[in-house]
Amino acid sequence: KPAEIPGLPPGVDDQLAGEGIEELYPPQAEAVEAGLTDGESLVASVPTASGKTLIAELAMLSAVQRGGKALYIVPLRALASEKKTEFERWEDHGISVGVSTGNYESSGEWLASRDIIVATSEKVDSLVRNNAGWIDQLSCVVADEVHLVDDRNRGPTLEVTLAKLRQINPGLQVVALSATVGNADEVADWLDAELVHSEWRPIDLRMGVHFGNAINFDDGSQREVPVEGSQRQTEALVGDTLDEGGSTLVFVNSRRNAESAAKRQGGVVERRLDSDEKADLQDLAEEIRGVSDTETSDDLADCIENGAAFHHAGLASEHRSLVEDAFRDRLLKVICATPTLAAGVNTPSRRVIVRDWRRYDGEFGGMKPLDVLEIHQMCGRAGRPGLDPYGEAVLLSKDADTMDELFERYIWADPEAVRSKLAAEPALRTHLLATISSGFANSREGLLEFLEATLYATQTGDDGRLESVTDSVLAYLEANDFIEREDGTIRATNIGHTVSRLYLDPMSAAEIVDGLQYAEQNRGEEAATSEGQRERPAADEEAEPEGFVSASELQTDAEDGSESETEPVDDSQPPARPTPLGLYHLVSRTPDMYDLYLKSGDRETYTELCYEHEAEFLGRVPSEYEDVAFEEWLSALKTAKLLDDWASEVDEDRITERYGVGPGDIRGKVETAEWLLGAAEQLAGTLELSSRVAVREAKKRIEYGVREELIDLAGVRNVGRKRARRLFEAGIESRADLREADKGVVLGALRGRQKTAETILENVGREDPSLEDVEAVETETAAVA
Ligand code: ADP
Structure with a gap:
């Protein structure tokens, strides 16, 4: 019984029992046996859904009980808040939980007071670089999905971070959670840890391949699932599961495929829903629409009305959790997902279909088969303990040869070994x-x-x-x-x-420095021909030592409403002052920004745009004969244009349509750009370059998604880009205006939303923010807006 686990804070056993955890799963018991709750380091290499999270929790809780502090490292930022929410149930037992995301350069000192901290490996790495004071107080660190050290992009950071944390804290307990991999013993060797390696699963898993009119399982059995008429295999399988009262998780290889598959599956599911279910799904769809006013939100809601949903990293997190909860409650019958997040989210399902076992890989230059490890992780989501007799994972094939290949390649195969990618x-x-x-x-x-x-x-x-x-x-x-x-x-x-x-790739930094210096030289030439016209940057700018102004300081400045922040230093020499588009392009060129692909027709569009804006680029445009470099220049331009649209108040919907991306992608690009521009601003400061103010302004515009004239207003909490525009059009153009304006006009501009308007007035520091008995005044322009 969990009650007998030594070293846990009081009450934990009851809490677990209340959650239906009355006995440890065998790998968990093995981990405790190996000293998990006594501070022993451990590598747990066990299948998906076999209770790795509880292993981590037992280690962290016992570390805190011994007076220590624990860190849980997640592989993706999108998973950090989910883990935090999961751990927050321990707060009733006196354990505090914090999550550290975003803003790479802050040292997050407030986290020092938390018992359990959740962060990505990138964030932890940057905290180590910034010498966060609490790092050396850690006594336990958990690395979730440690097999990702094999990932060529993110693996090295996790690897180096773990090595550094161990060097800083010699007695540190390291608990590494891994999918089953070929060489867990090597990982354990590296971390001087005990190894728990197990194939045990809480529910049996049968794997098979659907071909023709049947699933052929690994145990030699068959199940008839005929494909009728114009049906596709996936549709036949989803229908078959549903007829047995089960739900299906379909894995596909791209966001677009997830969306189109969900649309199609809706047709299969809808016919089988009763009227209660339809009503509940209607409600859920409304809730989904309420999350955001975007096309993705609408598409998702439309699918959900039919009982199917899509799930990928482009979804807002509220969307994701609504979908996951409804699937667990068996209201939604199908989720079509990309594997990115699904690996880390607990969404068991009666049947799993792996529809796509190849994925486009740019570096590989074509469709590349997925790793055994990844396929096994997806399949591992099959079967809901206590609800299903067993789980079924099905791959699809159209011919007998492919079926044989799938059995060889994935079903009979052992997962790959994890290899370090650090030497890249x-x-x-x-x-x-x-x-x-x-x-x-x-x-x-x-x-x-x-x-x-x-x-x-x-x-x-x-x-x-x-x-x-x-x-x-x-x-x-x-x-x-x-x-x-x-x-x-x-x-x-x-x-x-x-x-x-600043957590920049040195190559990004070199690109930014070159670009800013390029601008400086141009400016130098301009200045030489028109001596004395140019003012020097404001005196306070010059006085700062080394230009080390942190982003958070700037933030405070802006919130004080100091207007000098937004005033252009100098407009007399337009060519010498970097333009926002020029700066957005500069940061989009760095390896830290993932650029948008050029689609068919884009080459022409952006080549044209490139020549129209040639004077604005901070660097020499590669010639069209430098094929690869030119292509890269154009895709950076496409990204820059997206950012420029965002900073010009183009509707989110319009942007998603124009660039073929999801709202989550816009947010991702915007956040990256904000960070890189913040970095550029500091580099400009360190190098004492005059472009610093222009960079800061471009960054503010990205941060709020507004044109220059709204920067001041949009910075007020709860205002945002749309409301700022409406206020502006009603004649309220600044914070000062907002503090003085006629309350009826404010209320009118905010569409009569009294509560919102009051909060905003409070945030801007208005003496008496109450709007009791105030009538909304519709100004003409506001009505137009
Ligand atoms: P993994 O991280 O290995 O994929 P999870 O930690 O998400 O798996 O666990 C899967 C599910 O199993 C969770 O819903 C969890 O609550 C449940 N679970 C874990 N341990 C036990 C246990 N000992 N008894 C019953 N349920 C458990």
Whole structure:
């Protein structure tokens, strides 16, 4: 019984029993046996849905009980708040929980007071770089989905972060949760941890391939599922599950496919719904529409009316949780999902269909088969313990050969081994600079010694490769003035420190610095021909040491309503002042921004746009003969244009349509741009460049999604881009105006929403924000808006 687990805070056992957890699952019991609740490090390599989260919770709770502090590292930002919500039920037992997301450069000191902290590995890495005070108080760290160290983009950060945390806190308990992988023992070796490796599952899983008119299962059995008329295999299988009273999770390889599949499945489900279910689904659809006013929201609601939904990283998190809850409550019968988030979200289902086992891979240059590990993770979602006799996971094939291949490739196959990707250059570039900058190492030898503590070193006997990439990365960092070497000692330069603290890829920083300096040179030439016309930047700008103004300080400035923030320093020389589009393009060119793909026809559109705006770019436009470089320039331009639309108050819906993206994508791009522009602003400060004010303004516009004249208003809490525009059109153009304006006009501009209007007036610091008995006055312009 959980009651017998040693070392937990009082009341935890009752809480668990209340949740139906009366006994530990075998892998959990094994973990406790291995010392999980006594601070022992552990690698748990067990199948999906076998209770890894509880293993983590037991470790964290017992660490807190011993007076320590625990950190839970999630692989995706979108999962951080979900985990936090899950852990918050421990707050009744006196345990505080905090989540750290966003804003890479803050050190998050407030987290020092939390017992359990949830963060992404990128965030933790940056907290280490910024020397967050509480990092050395950690006694337990959990790495969720540790097999992702194999991921070429995000893996190295997780790997280096774990190595650093262990170096900072020698007694640190590391609990690494992993899907079943081929070499969990190597991972355990690396982390000096006990290993729990198990194939145990709480519910039996049968895997099979649907071909012709039947599913062929791995145990040799068959189930007839005929495909009739113009039906597709997935539709036949969803219908079949539903007739048995079950629900289906369909995995596809892209967001668009998820949406179109959900639309089609609605047809299958709708026919089988009773009137109560239809009414409940109507309500849910309304709730979904209420979350946001976008096309995705509408599409999702339309699908949901028919009992089907789509699920992918482009959905707003409120949408996602509504969908997941309704699926768990069996109101929704089908979810068509991309695997990105589904791996981390607990949505068991009677049947899982893996429709697509290949995915487009840009680097690979075509459709690439998924890893066994990924397919097994999706299949693992099949079967709801206590509800289903067993779970079924089905792959699809159109011919006998493919069926055989699928059995070989996935069903009979063991998952791959996890391999470190640390020796890749972009990863080392970032992490070596950070290691030097934060003082972890100050010589080539010191760096190599630190690298010895990584999985890479554990896995490779050959130091030669690590040494040679290290040398070439050091040469790159030195050539870009991010580090200096003297008598074998390596130090980060001012700019190098800034880059590391800002959490930039040094290559992004180099691109930004080059771009800003390019602008400066242009300005220099302009200034020479028109001497004396240009004013120097405002005096307070000059006085700041090193230009180290943190984003949060700026925020406070703006909220004070200090208007000098938004005033352009100098409009007399338009060509010399970087334009927002020029700056958006600059940050979109960096490797830290994922650009939009060029679709057919885009090449022409953006080539034209490129020449129209040639003078605005902060750098030389590659010639059309430099094929790859030109193409990259154009896709950065497409991204920049999206950002420019956003900052010009174009409707979200219009943007999603124009660029073929979801609202979640807009938010993602906007956040990345905000961060990169914040970084650019600080780099401009460190280098004492005059473009700093222009950068700040471009950043503010992105932050609020408004034109210049609304920056002041939109910064008031609860105002936002749309309301700011309506206020402006009603003649209220600034915070000062808002504090003085006729209350009826304010109420009219805010469409008679009394509560909202009062909150806003309060936030702007109006003396008497009450709107009791105030009549809304519709000004003419407001009515038009
Ligand atoms: P994983 O992280 O391994 O994919 P989860 O931690 O999400 O799996 O667990 C899957 C489900 O199993 C959760 O709903 C959890 O509440 C439940 N669960 C975990 N441990 C037990 C247990 N010992 N007894 C009953 N249910 C459990």
